[in-house]
Amino acid sequence: MNPKTIFLTLGFGLVASAAHAESDNFNALDADNSNGLSFAEALAVAPNLTALDFAKLDSDTSGELSKAEFAQWKAAAEKKQN
Ligand SMILES: [Ca+2]
Numbered sequence: 001m002n003p004k005t006i007f008l009t010l011g012f013g014l015v016a017s018a019a020h021a022e023s024d025n026f027n028a029l030d031a032d033n034s035n036g037l038s039f040a041e042a043l044a045v046a047p048n049l050t051a052l053d054f055a056k057l058d059s060d061t062s063g064e065l066s067k068a069e070f071a072q073w074k075a076a077a078e079k080k081q082n
């Protein structure tokens with residue numbers, strides 16, 4: 001294994017563990033277990049969220065927030081607080 005491979009392996013490991021931590025919260029919010037957060041489900045965690053905000057978060061316009069979209073939202077929200 002060359003150093004670059006080791007670096008990539010470690011990097012993916014960190015991403016995977018971060019994604020796992022997010023998924024716990026995500027699954028709790030996904031009330032109907034559709035594997036996506038609808039606008040109504042997102043309102044449970046962010047009551048002030050508007051439909052426009054939701055549309056911006058739904059980057060692939062699937063109508064639901066995927067785990068990845070939810071993680072991005074959370075990361076952006078945490079950035080805002082700092
Ligand atoms: Ca759902």
Ligand SMILES: [Ca+2]
Nearest residue numbers: 062064065066
């Ligand atoms: Ca989506």
